[in-house]
Amino acid sequence: MTGDAGEALIxxxxxxxxxxxxxxxxxxxxxxxxxxxxxxxxLRRGLELAKKDMERQAAAVTSPRRREQIRAAVADxxxxxxxxx
Numbered sequence: 001m002t003g004d005a006g007e008a009l010i011x012x013x014x015x016x017x018x019x020x021x022x023x024x025x026x027x028x029x030x031x032x033x034x035x036x037x038x039x040x041x042x043l044r045r046g047l048e049l050a051k052k053d054m055e056r057q058a059a060a061v062t063s064p065r066r067r068e069q070i071r072a073a074v075a076d077x078x079x080x081x082x083x084x085x
Contacts, residue, residue: 040084043084044081044084047077047080047081047084048081050077051074051077051078051081054070054073054074054077055074057070058070058071058074
């Protein structure tokens with residue numbers, strides 16, 4: 001009987017160590033995510049959405065002048081996105 005109690009104690013200790021490791025892993029992930037600047041992330045996401053919208057407009061536009069304006073706007077968004085990385 002004593003052997004079973006010892007094994008149960010070892011199993012409990014093993015589960016406890018696994019939980020500690022899981023919690024530490026979760027804390028590390030939280031720290032990594034917190035390290036990102038939320039303002040920069042919102043700015044980057046806004047620029048990406050604006051670029052998608054411009055690309056959608058470029059596909060539908062028929063005016064060469066407007067197409068050139070959109071191309072310039074997309075190039076500017078690309079430059080700004082490169083600066084936020």
